Amino acid sequence: MTTDNTTIERTGIPVTxxxxxxxxxxxxxxGDRYARSTTLTDALLxxxxxxxxxxxxxxxxxxxxxxxxDEATLCITVADHSVEFPRAAPPARDYAPGGYGWPLIRRLCDVVTVAPTPTGKTVHAHLRLV
Known part of the structure; x- marks a missing residue:
């Protein structure tokens, strides 16, 4: 859905x-300029x-x-049902799964905010594409 001349938005509730x-x-x-760079990979991660x-x-x-x-910033918003804010857990010494996601999000994005909602929280992440 196009909301104005500079913002294109897709919404829905993906389950995966x-x-x-x-x-x-x-x-x-x-096939555009984002697909041929690490920018798309970062956005998907x-x-x-x-x-x-x-x-x-x-x-x-x-x-x-x-x-x-403005074809320059990807804004991803995800709301969930937990009131607990994300926190970085130290990765396991044996490199077991867990503890890597939140630090990666914060490192790759220019802006990351978390806001409480009546039923949980919403995470807003902005990733500069150019």
Missing amino acids: ASAARDVVRQLLGS VTSELVTNAVRHGGGVASFSAQLR
Whole structure:
């Protein structure tokens, strides 16, 4: 859905990280300037981590939105059902799974905010594309 001349938005509630990545991939396009750089890879990684965190730690995805603003910034919003804010857990010494997602999100994004909602929280992540 186009909300004005500079913002394109896709919404819905993906139940898996894969479905959310498909939304972002479609939003950014498969043949344009983002697809041939690490930018698309970073955007898909951030999307996967946000949705996976909502599913694993937040009781599921309550809402999802991906916006492309001015063709320069991808804004991903994921709401879940947990009031607990994300926190970086130290990775296991044996490199076992867990503890990597939130630091990756914060490192790759220019802006990351978390806001409480009446039924959980919403994470807003902005990733500069150019």
